[in-house]
């Protein structure tokens with residue numbers, strides 16, 4: 001549907017996009033995720049035609065976009081700032097894009113009503129746009145983009161101005177909307193949780209390049225570098241040595257955890273020699289309570305920090321024989337006390353959760 005072929009973009013001397021190769025499928029909810037300044041907006045704008053590229057190619061439906069102006073591309077964009085007209089009503093805002101289209105006023109009114117219903121604003125048409133809340137304004141902006149029936153909807157941090165509750169609600173609604181209309185959504189966000197929640201696939205970008213492109217679960221469970229692992233959630237790292245590699249199994253010696261064996265698929269960064277580290281997510285570790293046993297491996301340690309979140313508690317535990325503490329997340333359960341700093345504990349872990357990095 002959308003294809004980037006070795007796309008480079010310079011702003012003067014600044015190399016903003018450094019060889020982007022990717023294909024986005026029709027009907028996909030696709031996200032561009034990365035820290036501020038990594039080139040997400042620039043890449044999105046090359047799809048819309050708001051930004052020329054310095055070399056390479058952008059194709060939509062197999063067609064080169066090089067000479068295709070923005071206003072005839074099958075794309076539409078929703079911006080972070082709502083970009084609606086405050087002095088117009090909701091229906092005037094939504095109908096704005098139809099002004100150059102054919103059709104009777106009655107047909108246009110019906111399309112406006114349809115678009116408003118899609119975004120949950122049925123009955124709001126006569127309201128003044130300036131009287132709407134942030135979330136409602138963003139819905140108006142969405143309706144205005146959807147009414148033109150683009151094949152691709154481009155969303156540049158559309159929810160970042162909303163407060164946490166409203167943002168979470170809009171995330172769910174955007175997913176529902178995308179399923180309902182079935183068109184390709186491409187979302188730019190710097191919020192890893194938002195990308196995980198919403199996307200079919202995510203391209204993680206750093207400094208003008210795609211570091212990894214995968215579905216949310218693969219990105220979270222099998223990040224291909226320490227940089228990606230650190231950007232998406234929390235990852236603990238321990239130094240390790242590779243002992244032997246044979247028949248798809250890798251024997252390793254991990255500081256504090258000792259010797260164990262992992263599958264070669266757990267070493268996505270093609271690890272050979274040098275400084276190796278083992279990564280594991282906080283929820284793959286479990287603190288054992290007194291008398292509790294495990295079928296997994298266990299390692300003793302001491303609690304150094306406790307952060308209580310209500311439903312969860314995060315513990316920083318210094319495992320015996322390890323230089324720095326590891327973070328462990330535990331779901332709080334009724335009747336089980338939160339443990340104190342200084343408590344000696346045992347930590348259960350399993351080799352299947354480990355990921356090896358160069």
Ligand SMILES: Nc1ncnc2c1ncn2[C@@H]1O[C@H](COP(=O)(O)OP(=O)(O)O)[C@@H](O)[C@H]1O
Nearest residue numbers: 011014016034035036037038039040041042043
């Ligand atoms: N019009 C421009 N002129 C010069 N530099 C720009 C321009 N637009 C963006 N940049 C630079 O390109 C880099 C990528 O910007 P952008 O795509 O907006 O990043 P993101 O959306 O990931 O935060 C940044 O360093 C930014 O300063």
Ligand SMILES: [Mg+2]
Nearest residue numbers: 040041042188
């Ligand atoms: Mg941006």
